[in-house]
Amino acid sequence: MTDPLRLWRVFPWDPRAADGVPFSPSFVPQASGHGRFDLPHGLSPVAYLAESPAHAVSELIHPWRGRAIDDRHLTRAGLRLAVVEARFDSGDAHLADLCDPETLARLDLAPDRVASRRRPVTQPIARRVWDSGAAGLRWWSRFWGDWHTTVVFTRRVEAGAERPPAPALTFGDPTPLAIDHPAVEQAADALGIARRVVRG
Numbered sequence: 001m002t003d004p005l006r007l008w009r010v011f012p013w014d015p016r017a018a019d020g021v022p023f024s025p026s027f028v029p030q031a032s033g034h035g036r037f038d039l040p041h042g043l044s045p046v047a048y049l050a051e052s053p054a055h056a057v058s059e060l061i062h063p064w065r066g067r068a069i070d071d072r073h074l075t076r077a078g079l080r081l082a083v084v085e086a087r088f089d090s091g092d093a094h095l096a097d098l099c100d101p102e103t104l105a106r107l108d109l110a111p112d113r114v115a116s117r118r119r120p121v122t123q124p125i126a127r128r129v130w131d132s133g134a135a136g137l138r139w140w141s142r143f144w145g146d147w148h149t150t151v152v153f154t155r156r157v158e159a160g161a162e163r164p165p166a167p168a169l170t171f172g173d174p175t176p177l178a179i180d181h182p183a184v185e186q187a188a189d190a191l192g193i194a195r196r197v198v199r200g
Contacts, residue, residue: 006051009049011027011082012079025084025174036142044153047169049086055149061184068195082175086169088136117142130153179197
């Protein structure tokens with residue numbers, strides 16, 4: 001049995017939000033169709049998780065590449081962004097690692113199709129992975145191959161909750177982000193974004 005994966009996400013945090021509701025660490029919205037590996041509406045929400053805090057931060061600050069950011073850029077919906085660690089255990093379901101040639105061959109997928117930025121190409125791939133019985137998939141990030149995204153089909157986690165060893169996704173305690181947070185510093189450096197630190 002493998003150890004749970006350590007993953008991270010960044011989200012607008014309301015400390016008063018109950019578990020599973022908007023602005024809580026564990027809230028995953030219904031699939032909107034805008035995500036690269038979203039499933040068809042009604043099939044399952046999809047959680048997009050990064051393998052490092054810096055990668056998770058980069059997903060939120062990348063629109064400012066080549067420019068500068070300060071603390072004002074680390075808010076959404078009037079709330080401070082926070083980083084939280086998640087633990088994912090695929091249990092008796094598998095995680096389809098689309099970086100693995102054998103997995104691609106088994107699913108009859110071409111790597112150039114998986115790497116496409118066109119959602120009409122990549123979303124059917126997510127559906128094929130779902131139909132294989134997987135609890136999610138792993139693929140490199142939009143930025144470069146050193147960073148990877150893990151996509152978790154949360155309904156598969158929920159459906160198996162009463163059947164151990166079932167998939168499990170748990171979240172730790174969030175940490176609010178500031179412009180001098182190490183993950184923000186690493187993400188900004190990687191993306192070529194300057195940081196303005198305002199001392200009060």
